[in-house]
Amino acid sequence: xxxxxxxxxxxxxxxxxxxxxxxxxxxxxxxxxxxxxxxxxxxxxxxxxxxxxxxxxxxxxxxxxxxxxxxxxxxxxxxxxxxxxxxxxxxxxxxxxxxxxxxxxxxxxxxxxxxxxxxxxxxxxxxxxxxxxxxxxxxxxxxxxxxxxxxxxxxxxxxxxxxxxxxxxxxxxxxxxxxxxxxxxxxxxxxxxxxxxxxxxxxxxxxxxxxxxxxxxxxxxxxxxxxxxxxxxxxxxxxxxxxxxxxxxxxxxxxxxxxxxxxxxxxxxxxxxxxxxxxxxxxxxxxxxxxxxxxxxxxxxxxxxxxxxxxxxxxxxxxxxxxxxxxxxxxxxxx
Numbered sequence: 566x567x568x569x570x571x572x573x574x575x576x577x578x579x580x581x582x583x584x585x586x587x588x589x590x591x592x593x594x595x596x597x598x599x600x601x602x603x604x605x606x607x608x609x610x611x612x613x614x615x616x617x618x619x620x621x622x623x624x625x626x627x628x629x630x631x632x633x634x635x636x637x638x639x640x641x642x643x644x645x646x647x648x649x650x651x652x653x654x655x656x657x658x659x660x661x662x663x664x665x666x667x668x669x670x671x672x673x674x675x676x677x678x679x680x681x682x683x684x685x686x687x688x689x690x691x692x693x694x695x696x697x698x699x700x701x702x703x704x705x706x707x708x709x710x711x712x713x714x715x716x717x718x719x720x721x722x723x724x725x726x727x728x729x730x731x732x733x734x735x736x737x738x739x740x741x742x743x744x745x746x747x748x749x750x751x752x753x754x755x756x757x758x759x760x761x762x763x764x765x766x767x768x769x770x771x772x773x774x775x776x777x778x779x780x781x782x783x784x785x786x787x788x789x790x791x792x793x794x795x796x797x798x799x800x801x802x803x804x805x806x807x808x809x810x811x812x813x814x815x816x817x818x819x820x821x822x823x824x825x826x827x828x829x830x831x832x833x834x835x836x837x838x839x840x841x842x843x844x845x846x847x848x849x850x851x852x853x854x855x856x857x858x859x860x861x862x863x864x865x866x867x868x869x870x871x872x873x874x875x876x877x878x879x880x881x882x883x884x885x886x887x888x889x890x891x892x893x894x895x896x897x898x899x900x
Contacts, residue, residue, distance in 0.1 A: 566590055566591060566592055567590070567591050567592070567638050567639060567734055568591070568592045568594075568636055568637045568638050568639075569585055569591050569592070569593050569594070569637055569638070569639045569640075569641065569734075570593075570594040570595075570596055570633060570634055570636075570637035570639075570640055570641070571585075571593070571594065571595050571596060571641045571643060572596045572634075572640060572641065572642045572643060572644055572652070572653075572656065573596070573598075573642065573643035573644040573645070573670075574595055574596070574597040574598075574602055574603070574606060574612060574615065575615050575616075575643060575645070575707075575846070575847065576612070576615040576616045576707035576708070576711075576846065577643050577669060577705075577707045577710075578595065578641075578643035578669075579595060579612045579615060579616040579619070579621075579707070579711065580616060580619075580707035580708070580710040580711040581641060581643065581669060581710070582594075582595045582621075582625055583619060583621070583625075583710070583711050584710050584711070584713070584735075584737065584739065584740050585735065586622060586624055586625050587713060587737065587739070588735070588736075588737035588740070591734070592624075592626075593624070593625050593626070594625070594626040594627075594628060594633050594636075594637065595621075595625055595626070595627050595628075596628055596629065596633060596634070596656075597627070597628070597629045598629065598644075598648075598652060599629055600629040602629065603627050603628055603629040606621065606627050607627045610622075610623070614844070614845060615845070615846065616707060616708070616711060619711045619712075631655055631656045631658075631659050632659055634656045634659040634660060635659040635660070635661065637664065638663070638664060638665070639664070639665055639666075639667065639731070639734065640660070640664055640665070640666045640667070641666075641667045641669055641701070642666060642667070642668045642669065642670060642681070642685060643669045643670055644670060645670065645672070645847045645849070646670055646672030646673065646674055646675075646681060646684075646849060646852055646853070647672075647675070647847075647852055649670060649672075649674070649681060649684050649685070650674065650684050650687075650688060653684070653685060653688045653689075654688055654691075654692075657688050657689055657691075657692040657694065658692060660689065660692070660694055660696065661694070662694070662696070664696055665696060665697040665698075665699070665722075665727055665730075665731070666685055666689075666696055666697070666698045666699070667699055667700070667701045667720065667731055668681040668682050668685060668698065668699065668700050668701065668752070669700075669701045669702070670849075671702060671752075671755035671756045671758075671759060671811075671849055671853075672756050672759075672849040672852060672853050672856075673753075673756050673757075673852075673853050673856035673857060673860060674856060675852055675855060675856045676856075676859075678856050678859045678860040678863060680700075680748075680749065680752045680753065680756070681700070681752060681756075682698045682699065682700055682748055682752060685698050686698050697722055697723075697724060697727045698722075699720060699721050699722035699723075699727065699728060699731065699748060700720070700721045700748050700751045700752045700755070700807075701718060701719075701720050701721075701731075701735075702718065702719055702721075702751050702752065702754065702755035702806075702807040702811065703716075703717060703718035703719050703755070703806035703807050703810055703811055704716070704717070704718075704806060704810040704811045704813065704814035704815075705718055705811075705814075706814070706818060706820040706821070708820055709820075710739075710740070713739040714739065715739055715741070716739065716740055716741070717740075717741040717742075717743065717806055717810075718740070718741070718742055718743070718806060718807075719742070719743050719744070719745050719751050719805060719806045719807045720732055720735070720742050720743075720744055720745070720751075721744070721745040721746065721747055721748045721750075721751040721752075721807075722744075722746070722748065723746060723748060725744065725746055728744040728745065728746070729744055732744050743805075743806065745802060745805075745807075747798055747799045747802040749793065749796055749797045749798040750793050750798030750799050750802030750803060750807070750808070751802060751807040752807075753789065753792065753793040753796060753798060754789060754793065754798075754802065754803050754805075754807040754808035754811060754812075755807050755811055756849070756853050756857070757788070757789040757792065757793070757853065757857055757871075758785070758789060758808070758811050758812040758815050758816075759815060759823045759848070759849050759850030759853050760785075760823075760850050760853055760854045760857055760870070760871050760874055761781060761782065761785030761786075761788070761789070761812060761815075761816060761870060761871075762812070762815040762816045762821055762823035762824045762827065762850055763823050763824070763826055763827035763830070763848075763850045763851070763854070763874055763878070764781050764785065764827060764870050764873070764874050765778050765781050765782065765785075765815075765816035765817070765824055765827060766821075766823065766824035766825060766826060766827020766828035766829075766830070766831060767827040767828070767830050767831040767874075767877065767884045767887070767888070768781060768827075768831065768888065769824070769827070769828050769831060770827065770828035770829060770830060770831020770832040770884070771831035771832070771884055771885055771888070772831075773831075773888065777888065778816065778817075781816070781870065782812060782813065782816050784870060785812060785816075785870055786803060786808060786809055786812055788867075788868045788869070788870055788871060789803055789808065789812070790803040790808070791866050791867070791868070792857070792860060792861055792864065792866045792868060793808075795864040795865075795866050796860070796864060822843060822846055822847070822848040823848050823849070823850035823851075825843075825848070826839050826840070826843075826848045826850070826851060829842075830877060830878075830884055831884050835881075836851070836878060836881075851878060854871060854874050854875050854878055854879075855875060855878075855879065857871050858871055858872060858875050869891060869894060870891065873887040873888075873890060873891055874887075
């Protein structure tokens with residue numbers, strides 16, 4: 566039996582905890598950032614705010630105590646990117662040699678432009694720890710994972726043996742994991758596709774049809790691949806589950822929060838109102854767009870779709886004007 570703690574009680578963190586508990590053979594703990602949140606979930610035995618309709622079995626422990634982190638062998642971080650550094654700094658003093666961390670957050674830190682595993686490693690280093698840190702990503706809606714629908718994901722660690730252990734610990738009849746040593750590619754594929762998903766939502770909301778949606782996804786994976794490779798990723802990774810797979814799901818699925826945000830923008834609604842309507846749920850693409858553009862400037866990579874999304878999100882540019890500007894860019898070879 567492995568002791569596993571999931572840091573973050575959002576929809577995705579809760580779904581992961583349910584999947585691991587359903588698999589059996591683990592002692593699973595779901596950690597909340599506040600005691601109030603943990604007590605609410607414990608009282609209802611359901612995450613009413615973020616994942617309603619899925620009872621939490623008594624075998625899943627619910628807590629907000631940082632001391633619980635010390636008891637885990639595997640730590641899964643599902644903390645939103647904007648709060649990862651500060652939250653991990655709270656629990657890092659409780660961590661110790663022999664543990665491993667799996668990041669399941671799809672984002673890039675604003676201002677520093679660091680990937681989530683890089684943020685985690687930097688916080689651990691400040692605490693005097695050097696632990697294996699990897700990424701867990703792919704096409705996965707929390708609701709369907711919680712239902713036990715078949716899902717395939719990629720887990721990436723620099724050490725193949727660690728990746729193989731996580732694969733074997735997490736795999737079940739409803740969750741299939743593939744391993745990779747390309748942490749950069751797996752992380753950036755999962756993070757950057759959210760930017761393109763907002764663009765796909767804009768196209769849908771503006772009623773522009775299926776043609777531009779297909780073009781955005783295709784040119785979107787080209788943008789993602791350019792930046793990821795410039796950062797040290799393997800191009801092949803972006804053709805896999807954490808690249809094309811996650812992009813297709815997030816750009817087309819009605820459960821995608823990022824696509825939902827884009828769709829509302831395409832219908833003429835304003836961003837603050839849209840984000841408030843999410844009811845506490847996080848659309849990581851909103852934060853990632855600015856960070857992605859900073860990362861692109863750092864590596865001198867052109868990202869025209871992300872640039873237009875940045876103008877829509879941060880400067881209030883009219884979505885139809887942004888689409889028009891993309892269409893009127895100078896001609897070029899496809900490859």
